[in-house]
Amino acid sequence: MSSSLSSSSSSSEDANGNSGRRGVGDFGAPSLTRRRANNEIWPGPFVEDLVVQVAIDASCSFGRLAVAAALANVFQVCSTWQAVSRSDPLWHRLTTVIWGRTHRMHASWREEYVYRHQTAQNFRAGRSFYHTLHFDPASVDNPDGLTCRCLTLSDTHLACGFADGTVRLFDLSTRQLVGTFHPHHRDRFGRFSRAVSGIVISDPRIIFATLDGDIHVAIIDGEPLARTAHLGNVVNDGALVDFTGCGRWWVGLYAGVPGRALHIWDGNTEELAFVNTNLTDPEAVMGWHTLTELTETIGRVRVTGQESAVACTSLRYMVVDLRNPEFPLHDREWRRRLTVTSLDTNGEAFIMVDNRGLAIVRRVDTLEEVCRFNTRNVNVMGCMNLGYALMCAAGVVRVWEIEHGQHLYSLNQNVEEVNAMVADDRHVAAAGSDTGIHLWDFGAQ
Amino acid sequence: MGSTSTKIKLRTSDQKVFEVEKAVAVQSQTIKYIYENGCPDSVIHVHSVSGDILSKILDYCKKHVNSAAGKEDISPEELYEWDANFVKVDQNTLFDLILAANCLKIESLLDLTCQTVANMIKGKRPEEIRTTFNIKNDYTIEAEEAVRRENKWAFDMLGGVGTMVIEELADDTMSKCVTNAKSRVCVIAANQIVMMRSISKLANKKSIDVYKQPQNPTTPRIKESVKQINVGTGFIELFFHFKCKM
Numbered sequence: 225m226s227s228s229l230s231s232s233s234s235s236s237e238d239a240n241g242n243s244g245r246r247g248v249g250d251f252g253a254p255s256l257t258r259r260r261a262n263n264e265i266w267p268g269p270f271v272e273d274l275v276v277q278v279a280i281d282a283s284c285s286f287g288r289l290a291v292a293a294a295l296a297n298v299f300q301v302c303s304t305w306q307a308v309s310r311s312d313p314l315w316h317r318l319t320t321v322i323w324g325r326t327h328r329m330h331a332s333w334r335e336e337y338v339y340r341h342q343t344a345q346n347f348r349a350g351r352s353f354y355h356t357l358h359f360d361p362a363s364v365d366n367p368d369g370l371t372c373r374c375l376t377l378s379d380t381h382l383a384c385g386f387a388d389g390t391v392r393l394f395d396l397s398t399r400q401l402v403g404t405f406h407p408h409h410r411d412r413f414g415r416f417s418r419a420v421s422g423i424v425i426s427d428p429r430i431i432f433a434t435l436d437g438d439i440h441v442a443i444i445d446g447e448p449l450a451r452t453a454h455l456g457n458v459v460n461d462g463a464l465v466d467f468t469g470c471g472r473w474w475v476g477l478y479a480g481v482p483g484r485a486l487h488i489w490d491g492n493t494e495e496l497a498f499v500n501t502n503l504t505d506p507e508a509v510m511g512w513h514t515l516t517e518l519t520e521t522i523g524r525v526r527v528t529g530q531e532s533a534v535a536c537t538s539l540r541y542m543v544v545d546l547r548n549p550e551f552p553l554h555d556r557e558w559r560r561r562l563t564v565t566s567l568d569t570n571g572e573a574f575i576m577v578d579n580r581g582l583a584i585v586r587r588v589d590t591l592e593e594v595c596r597f598n599t600r601n602v603n604v605m606g607c608m609n610l611g612y613a614l615m616c617a618a619g620v621v622r623v624w625e626i627e628h629g630q631h632l633y634s635l636n637q638n639v640e641e642v643n644a645m646v647a648d649d650r651h652v653a654a655a656g657s658d659t660g661i662h663l664w665d666f667g668a669q
Numbered sequence: 670m671g672s673t674s675t676k677i678k679l680r681t682s683d684q685k686v687f688e689v690e691k692a693v694a695v696q697s698q699t700i701k702y703i704y705e706n707g708c709p710d711s712v713i714h715v716h717s718v719s720g721d722i723l724s725k726i727l728d729y730c731k732k733h734v735n736s737a738a739g740k741e742d743i744s745p746e747e748l749y750e751w752d753a754n755f756v757k758v759d760q761n762t763l764f765d766l767i768l769a770a771n772c773l774k775i776e777s778l779l780d781l782t783c784q785t786v787a788n789m790i791k792g793k794r795p796e797e798i799r800t801t802f803n804i805k806n807d808y809t810i811e812a813e814e815a816v817r818r819e820n821k822w823a824f825d826m827l828g829g830v831g832t833m834v835i836e837e838l839a840d841d842t843m844s845k846c847v848t849n850a851k852s853r854v855c856v857i858a859a860n861q862i863v864m865m866r867s868i869s870k871l872a873n874k875k876s877i878d879v880y881k882q883p884q885n886p887t888t889p890r891i892k893e894s895v896k897q898i899n900v901g902t903g904f905i906e907l908f909f910h911f912k913c914k915m
C-alpha cells in the first residue's frame with residue numbers, strides 16, 4: 225500500500241470522522257466508515273504477515289506437517305486472502321521459517337514447500353526407497369580401504385570416507401560413483417593415520433581430513449588427487465578424531481595433546497582461526513591409540529545452522545559459537561556417560577544418548593529440552609534431521625519424531641556393524657562392515 | 670536551544686490536530702519520511718486516519734518510546750500485557766488500527782495486530798473466519814472447488830502406513846478397519862484438523878473402539894466435533910487395518 229500523506233491541507237469538510245467523503249488529495253486509502261463486507265480492505269503485506277504468523281502458530285501447536293492445512297483454511301476464506309498464495313516470496317518465507325531451507329531446488333518456492341512437506345510426510349509414515357551403493361572392491365589394495373569411517377550428505381551427493389584415506393563420491397540422483405579422491409602421499413604415523421575423519425561438501429569443493437591432521441581439498445568434478453590445504457602436525461596437536469563443517473567454517477576435534485581439542489578454520493580463506501579447549505584431555509592417551517588401532521569413538525563434533533558447533537566426549541559436551549569461540553556458550557559435564565556416537569545436530573537442536581539409553585534432544589542456543597525418549601540400547605549410532613531422529617542398534621534402525629519423542633517405526637533393512645550414519649531432510653545413509661552403503665530416499669515423488 | 674522537545678503537528682482526516690513529540694511521531698516511518706523530506710514546520714496531514722484512531726496510536730507509540738528510553742519504569746512482561754490490553758477493542762477499531770498502522774508504517778504495531786488476528790483465526794474453519802471478520806465468500810462454487818483441490822496436498826498429511834485419515838466427518842460416519850500395530854488417527858472435518866491421537870498403548874489389540882469419549886479435548890473446536898459424533902452417530906467405530914512393521 226503506497227498511499228503517501230501530503231503535508232498540505234485538503235478541504236474535506238467533515239465535522240466528525242465518519243463521513244465517506246473523500247477530499248482532494250486523498251488517494252489510496254479506502255473508506256474507513258461503514259462495514260460492508262471486509263474483503264477489500266486487507267492490505268496485501270498484512271495478509272502475508274498474517275499467513276506467516278498462522279504458519280508459525282500451527283507449527284508450534286501441532287507440528288510442521290499441520291502448517292499446510294492451517295494455511296489452506298486461510299486461503300479458502302475469500303479470494304483476497306487466496307491472492308497472497310500466488311506470491312512466491314511468501315512461500316519463500318514459509319519454506320525458510322518452517323523447513324529451514326534457504327536454497328530452492330524446484331521451479332518455484334511453492335513447489336519447494338510442497339516437496340518438503342511431502343518428504344516430511346514420508347519420513348513420518350516410513351515411506352522410502354532403499355538402495356545399496358556399490359563400488360568395485362577389486363580397485364582397493366589395502367583391506368582397510370573397504371572400511372567406511374564417515375559419511376556426509378549434501379543436496380546432490382553422498383561422500384564416504386574410508387580407512388585408507390580414500391573418499392568416494394556418489395551422485396544421489398543416479399546413485400552412481402562419480403568421484404574418487406586421494407590425499408597426497410606422505411609418511412604415515414600408524415596404520416590408520418591416513419583414515420578419513422570427516423568430510424565437508426561445499427559445492428564445488430569437497431574437503432576431507434585424515435586422522436593425522438591433514439586437511440585436503442578437491443573439486444567435485446575435478447582431479448582425484450586432492451590438494452593439501454593444511455598440513456597436520458600430530459606431535460603438536462594429536463590425532464584429528466572428528467572433522468565437520470559447513471561452507472563458512474571447518475571444525476576439527478583433536479585428542480592427544482592437552483588444551484588443543486578444538487580447531488576452527490575459516491572455510492573461505494582456509495586459515496586456522498582458533499585452537500583451544502581441554503575437552504578431550506582425559507582421552508589424550510586414547511587419542512594416540514587411534515592412529516594405530518581401532519578404538520571406540522573418542523569424541524564427536526557437529527555444526528548447526530546457527531554458526532555454532534556441538535562437541536562431546538563420553539564425559540562432557542560443549543557448545544561453541546564459531547564466530548566467537550573463546551567463550552563457549554555451554555560447557556556441561558554429564559552425570560552419566562554419554563554415547564559419543566549418538567551425537568548429531570540439525571539446524572537448531574542436538575541429540576545425545578546416555579549410558580542408560582535415554583535420548584534427549586535439546587535446543588542448541590538455550591539447552592532447553594525439546595523431547596526425550598528411551599532407545600533401550602546403550603550402544604547406538606545416531607543421526608537426526610529437522611523432524612526425526614534415527615538410532616541404529618544391533619543392526620536395526622529405529623525412527624522417532626522429535627516434536628514429542630514418539631517412536632514411529634523401524635526400517636526394514638538390517639545394517640550390520642554400522643560404522644557411520646548420516647541423515648538430512650531427504651536421505652538417510654549408513655555404512656557397515658560390508659562393501660555396500662545403505663541409502664534410504666524419503667523424497668516425495 | 671534544546672531539541673529534546675521538538676514537536677510535530679498532525680492533522681487527521683476529521684480535522685483534529687495533534688501535537689506530539691518528534692520521538693513519538695517518527696515511530697511511524699511514513700511520518701518520519703515526510704518530516705525529514707518536507708518542511709519541518711508545517712502540519713502533516715494524516716488523511717486516512719481519524720482522530721480517535723490516531724489518538725490511540727499515539728498512546729501506543731508514546732508507551733513504547735518511553736519504555737525503550739527508560740523514561741517509564743515498565744518491565745517487558747508489563748509492556749507485553751499493556752499491548753495485549755491495547756488490542757482488546759471491537760473489530761471495527763481493530764481494522765482501523767491495522768489500516769492506520771499499515772499506512773503509517775509502524776512495524777511493531779503491525780506485528781501486534783497481526784498476531785492478534787492470527788490468534789482470532791486459530792482453530793477456525795473458513796466459514797467461521799468469514800463470520801468473525803464479516804468477510805463475504807466471493808468464491809463461485811467452481812472456484813471454491815478449485816481452491817480446495819489446489820490445497821488437497823495439505824490434508825494428505827498423515828496418509829500411509831500406520832495412520833487413518835477420516836475426511837468430511839458427518840453424521841453417521843463409520844469406518845471399519847483392523848489393526849495390529851501402533852497407529853495414529855487424524856480426524857479431519859470440513860478441512861479442519863480436529864483431532865490427532867496416538868493409539869500407541871493399544872498396540873496388541875486386534876480391534877479398537879475409539880472416540881467414544883475424547884481423552885483430552887484441548888480446544889473448543891474439538892469438543893464441538895465430538896458433540897457431533899455423540900449426538901449424530903452415538904460413537905464412531907474405528908477399526909484399523911494396516912500392513913505395519915514393528
